[in-house]
Amino acid sequence: MFFRHSNEMWSEFPELVPGVLFAEGIGSDVDVTDRIAGYHTIAAERLAQGSESEMPEIQAWRRTFSKMGLKPTQYRCASEALLRRFRQEGSLPQLHPLVDLCNAISIAFAIPVAALDLAKISGDLEVRHADGSESYLTFSGETERPEPKEVIFADAVGQAHARRWTNRQSGLSAVRDDTRSVLIVAEAMHDEARSDIPRLVDAIAAELAAIWSITATQGLLSPSSPRFDLTSATNSQRRQKPG
Secondary structure, eight states: OEEEEOHHHHHHOTTOEEEEEEEEOOOSOOOOHHHHHHHHHHHHHHHHTSOGGGSHHHHHHHHHHHHTTOOTTTSOOHHHHHHHHHHHHSSOOOOOHHHHHHHHHHHHHTOOEEEEEGGGOOSOEEEEEOOSOOBEEOTTSOEEOOOTTOEEEEETTSBEEEETTTTEEOSTTOOOTTOOEEEEEEEEOSTTHHHHHHHHHHHHHHHHHHHHOOOOEEEEOBTTBOEEEHHHHHHHHHHHSOO
């Protein structure tokens, strides 16, 4: 099993910088309140200097959405939507410790971060254009059909685990209380992405180690190294476990 972006995506968006982590041993019986507070403070300080729409990370995703034929103020990348809600309400909803952590890091860096339950993904996962045959499960339980050419996270059996790229994740692979193995993906388009994505990935890895005592497997993808091998990552982590 592997995660990758299609060759077409790399060709159309050469500025893309993705970071990926695999972690096994996630649980929901932990308290991350103190861990996420620092990231919320960083986000609040950034927002005090200007709205999320002025941040270079968000502006880059807005340009990307426009390039995909989407109205950026109608369809926002996940980090912009979270920052907007955080600015308006002063907090974010508590959903699951890992999701809350990823959301906090996302608003601190203004970069979209997706956490997916690997048990709900069938085969390889690829960021690619939809062909119109894929199915997408909403959080309310409804099934949608992504439009042809829409950018989705698609697995081997045609399940779309995200729509409009970084706009909306699927309810199917959402992290829940019974989630144990996760794939975490962060993607950026701005000029400083090549330095910011490694820092973001390192921050998530450090938190996974501190909270769950997990050593995550990390990867930085590029056109010359576009594939993250989850089978090797799984085997590596299992070899590290005692017994």
